Amino acid sequence: xxxxxxxxxxxxxxxxxxxxxxxxxxxxxxxxxxxxxxxxxxxxxxxxxxxxxxxxxxxxxxxxxxxxxxxxxxxxxxxxxxxxxxxxxxxxxxxxxxxxxxxxxxxxxxxxxxxxxxxxxxxxxxxxxxxxxxxxxxxxxxxxxxxxxxxxxxxxxxxxxxxxxxxxxxxxxxxxxxxxxxxxxxxxxxxxxxxxxxxxxxxxxxxxxxxxxxxxxxxxxxxxxxxxxxxxxxxxxxxxxxxxxxxxxxxxxxxxxxxxxxxxxxxxxxxxxxxxxxxxxxxxxxxxxxxxxxxxxxxxxxxxxxxxxxxxxxxxxxxxxxxxxxxxxxxxxxxxxxxxxxxxxxxxxxxxxxxxxxxxx
Ligand SMILES: Nc1ncnc2c1ncn2[C@@H]1O[C@H](COP(=O)(O)OP(=O)(O)OP(=O)(O)O)[C@@H](O)[C@H]1O
Ligand SMILES: CC(=O)N[C@H]1[C@@H]2OC[C@@H](O2)[C@@H](O)[C@@H]1O[C@H](C)C(=O)O
Numbered sequence: 001x002x003x004x005x006x007x008x009x010x011x012x013x014x015x016x017x018x019x020x021x022x023x024x025x026x027x028x029x030x031x032x033x034x035x036x037x038x039x040x041x042x043x044x045x046x047x048x049x050x051x052x053x054x055x056x057x058x059x060x061x062x063x064x065x066x067x068x069x070x071x072x073x074x075x076x077x078x079x080x081x082x083x084x085x086x087x088x089x090x091x092x093x094x095x096x097x098x099x100x101x102x103x104x105x106x107x108x109x110x111x112x113x114x115x116x117x118x119x120x121x122x123x124x125x126x127x128x129x130x131x132x133x134x135x136x137x138x139x140x141x142x143x144x145x146x147x148x149x150x151x152x153x154x155x156x157x158x159x160x161x162x163x164x165x166x167x168x169x170x171x172x173x174x175x176x177x178x179x180x181x182x183x184x185x186x187x188x189x190x191x192x193x194x195x196x197x198x199x200x201x202x203x204x205x206x207x208x209x210x211x212x213x214x215x216x217x218x219x220x221x222x223x224x225x226x227x228x229x230x231x232x233x234x235x236x237x238x239x240x241x242x243x244x245x246x247x248x249x250x251x252x253x254x255x256x257x258x259x260x261x262x263x264x265x266x267x268x269x270x271x272x273x274x275x276x277x278x279x280x281x282x283x284x285x286x287x288x289x290x291x292x293x294x295x296x297x298x299x300x301x302x303x304x305x306x307x308x309x310x311x312x313x314x315x316x317x318x319x320x321x322x323x324x325x326x327x328x329x330x331x332x333x334x335x336x337x338x339x340x341x342x343x344x345x346x347x348x349x350x351x352x353x354x355x356x357x358x359x360x361x
Pocket of ligand 1: 012013014015016017172173174175176177196197199200211212213214215291292293294296297298326
């Protein structure tokens with residue numbers, strides 16, 4: 001039997017809202033016991049610096065030393081180290097009992113088509129700050145090998161869903177959306193399009209809110225079908241998986257001129273339509289289990305169920321925590337990295353063969 005270890009996962013997602021930190025016990029295979037989770041919101045001024053770093057990173061030709069980005073990376077690492085200490089305290093865990101931290105860092109730019117992806121976060125500094133071994137830089141090796149470098153959570157979705165009936169889809173509605181599908185013994189994954197990113201951008205631009213809480217704004221608007229049709233008229237949606245996205249690949253441009261509520265309704269319907277189109281690339285799925293912040297938006301959830309015709313429910317229906325799942329995934333991936341096991345597969349990122357990834361500090 002493989003040894004069970006305790007691991008911490010740290011995720012900073014494309015919504016740029018903060019840090020998700022999870023503690024799990026796992027053998028790096030199908031045995032997983034979640035032990036604790038917390039989230040720390042970023043201060044607005046740090047979010048502004050992170051946005052600047054992401055905008056700047058897209059102008060760079062590839063990852064490398066950069067004064068602005070390195071400063072944000074160091075600050076981000078410090079904040080994530082604080083999250084580790086808080087999680088240890090909250091769960092009553094001794095630092096020495098944690099075998100590894102999976103430190104995803106924050107994606108400032110993702111350009112697999114150009115052969116690079118860039119996650120900021122200093123693994124060595126994290127190791128020094130916590131005195132716990134750290135796995136980081138999970139995506140670069142995959143991209144260097146010709147893969148998409150994303151999504152990486154699908155292996156964890158497969159491990160957790162071993163006892164859940166097939167066919168099945170696990171849909172993550174973060175800033176960007178991604179789908180992992182299972183049909184018989186077949187499986188695969190890819191990014192579906194923007195999930196909350198455009199809705200967040202639209203609402204933030206029009207007022208003081210950071211997102212459309214409970215989908216209330218969209219619920220009061222009317223979907224503008226002509227705008228929706230124009231937004232969906234992109235070759236990207238016809239591309240066969242695997243495929244992945246940078247948060248900046250889509251904008252709210254097509255909705256300009258609409259009122260706040262109609263724009264929110266239209267962008268929410270756009271996300272739902274991207275899921276419908278994604279399902280067109282995979283075998284029939286009997287059930288969609290939804291993780292990520294978007295599952296808290298009932299307007300979006302209803303539109304997805306309505307436009308796809310697939311029963312759609314939050315992952316809590318099978319006992320998972322949809323706020324913690326991605327952070328848990330990076331704890332699980334770190335255990336696999338330390339053990340020299342694959343973290344991506346031809347089915348999930350398009351790499352030529354199952355491969356290891358991540359660096360150790
Ligand atoms: N009550 C709610 N009502 C509507 N939307 C919500 C609610 N709670 C969270 N969200 C949405 O979920 C988003 C955060 O989702 P999540 O934390 O899964 O994103 P992330 O982890 O940053 O993204 P990614 O998976 O792309 O890395 C928020 O920005 C918001 O749009
Ligand atoms: C490049 C990058 O950071 N991609 C993220 C992003 O956020 C959601 C989607 O796009 C997914 O592909 C990925 O994150 C999840 C955690 C993943 O790798 O599974």
